[in-house]
Amino acid sequence: MKIIFVLAVALFMIACSTNNNQQTTNLSGTKPNIVFIFIDDLGWKDVGFMGSEYYETPNIDKLARGGMIFSQAYANAANCAPTRACLLSGQYSPRHGVFTVGGSDRGKSETRRIIPVKNNETLPLENISIAEALKPSGYVSAAIGKWHVRNTPEEQGFDFGIERHHLDYPYGHWNPDSMYLTDHLTDVAVNFIKxxxxxxxxxxxxxxxxxxxxxxxxxxxxxxxxxxxxxxGMDCHNNTEYAAMIESVDESVARVNQTLEELGLSENTIIIFFSDNGGHGTFTCQKPLRGGKGMYYEGGIREPMFAYWPGKITANSNCEEVIISTDFYTTFLDLAGAEKPENYNLDGESLVPLLEGKNEILREAIFWHFPGYLEAYAGLKEDSRDPVFRTRPVSVIRKGDYKLLQFHEEWVLDGGFENIETNNSVELYNIKNDISETNNLCNIEVEKRNELLHDLLMWQKKTNALVPSEANPEYKKQ
Ligand SMILES: [Ca+2]
Structure with missing residues (x-):
């Protein structure tokens, strides 16, 4: 029994590094089919393979364990539209201006200290989408389900696009014929594959x-x-309706995989499973992570993720590298052997070396930029920074084990770097030692703080990030 346990641990410890017993497969340019299964608002702990004992996701778990689980995979934003815009464009938010859903001036004006940067709800057409970039390599592409970046999938280069309104689901997850949306989208996806x-x-x-x-x-x-x-139930995993929604997603994943198996496509198909932001605080939580959807603490942006490709990606492997959703664009181009679009900024890095079992991420840091406001959910106490907003304008850097958050209200209005020790404009956490972000090291690890802050400000300059700069005349001190 003890030997079996040791072996299991050894397998788990592969951690993106090469398994000596297995020949590393070169995956670049192999042109696999790419199935990207994207869930909306699914939290970091909302699946069995991430540790939930309440939600039942046996099919998702089976694929996760048959492939590589990423434990530090981040969405580009803490809510829906900006993560999608970044994923589809391969670019960080400042480059396309999709920062949030709807207006950036959420909540009551008198509670906002600063004028937020205006949000762009449309991913511009001049942006080269991942579907457009894959086309020269012969890929046929479909966007099935939630889109959320205006224009249409077809206008952004997909060969086929269909969303809720085409399928007649005007108000939610059921249509007038009592068809369930998750099942319906799965039908469409299965048909597309066939x-x-x-x-x-x-x-x-x-x-x-x-x-x-x-x-x-x-x-x-x-x-x-x-x-x-x-x-x-367990802790905050106890909502029966939410759990059943997740299980329907599990069935969807099973049906898609079964279709691939039946058609003999599995060995040429990579499946990636991911979510766009943290779980909604009303229905779930991501403990031990702090916060949920709408916050730039870990619970708002860290996602459950796996990559499955039988025979190519080592089963039972676990990758602890820090990755972010802009990486998928670059990864898919790498797998397709496609050229990067000319004169086009790509902010992600290919994950192919990680999938091949090598620990190779070249960049030093990843970044977020959210120059707006997201109001707190009514009546819900979450571990946000203040009770009124889930987030106020903030920019974030993750570098190595550290993460720094720069809050623009205090930075602009309370003296920025000059008053950094007292103005509460910056929070610094060692994520490795303090995954719950409870111990602010801003005035303790000063050198590290200044290093990350410098990198973050340089990144804002490099991406021409618009930062809030003007006090809101309607603000009333609470
Ligand atoms: Ca979402």
């Missing part, structure tokens, strides 16, 4: 399956929900 079978067409496909689940409204199938009613 109709674009690369064995027949000769062209690989890119399937961007973007579920509306598990975003509000929280609506589940009764027959699944019934099971959770008798199951004991």
């Amino acid at each position: 109709e674009n079978n690369p064995i027949e067409s000769g062209n690989p496909f890119f399937l961007y399956l973007s579920h509306y689940a598990v975003h509000t409204p929280i609506q589940a199938k009764n027959e699944i929900k019934a099971k959770y009613k008798t199951k004991e």
Whole structure:
């Protein structure tokens, strides 16, 4: 028994590094089919493979354990639209201006100290989407489900696009014929795979399956929900309806994988599973991470993620490298052997070396920029910085084990660097030692703070990031 345990630990410790017993496969330019399964608002702990004992995701867990689990995978933003814009464009938010959903001036004006930067709700057409970039390599692409960046998938270079309104789901997860949206999108995805079978067409496909689940409204199938009613919850994982929504996602993943297996496509297909932001504080939590959807603490931006590709990605491997959703664009180009678009900034790095089992990430840091406001959920106490907002304008850097948050209200209005020791404009955490972000090291590890702050300010300059700079005349001190 003890020997088995030691072996299991040894397998788990591969941690993106080469397994000596296995020949490393070169994956660049192999043109696999790419299936990107994108869940909406699914929190870091909302699946079995990340440790939930309440939510049941046996099919997701099976694929996760059959591939590589990423434990420090980040979304580019803490809410829906900006993460999608970054993922589809391969660029950080300052380059396309999609910072948030709707207006950046959420909440009451009298509670906002500073004028936020105006949000752009449209991913500009001149942006070269990942579908456009894959096209020269022969890829047929489909965007099925939530889009959220204006224009249409077709206008952004997808061969096929379909979302909720085409399928007649005007108000939520059910349509007037009592069809469940997660199932419906899965039907469309399965049909797309069958109709674009690369064995027949000769062209690989890119399937961007973007579920509306598990975003509000929280609506589940009764027959699944019934099971959770008798199951004991754990901590903040105890909402039967939310759990049943997650299980429907699990069924979707199973059906997509089963289709690939039946058509004999598995060995030429990479499946990536990811979510766009943290779980909604009303229905779930991501403990031990701090916060949830809408915050730039770990719970708002860290995502459950795996990559599965039988025979190519080592099973039971776990990758602790820090990665971010802008990396997918670059990764897919690498897998496709596609050229980077000319005169176009790409902010991500290819994850292919990690998938091959090598510890190779060249960049030193990743960044976020959120120059707006997101109001707190009514009546909900979360571990945000203040009770009124989930986040106020903030920029963030993660470098090595450290993470620094720069809060623009205090930075601009309370003296910036000059008063940094007292103005509460900066928070610094050692994420490795303090995953819950409880111990602010701003005035303790001063050298580290200044290093990260310098890098963050340089990055803002490099990306022409618009930062809030003007006091709000309507603000009233609370
Ligand atoms: Ca979302």
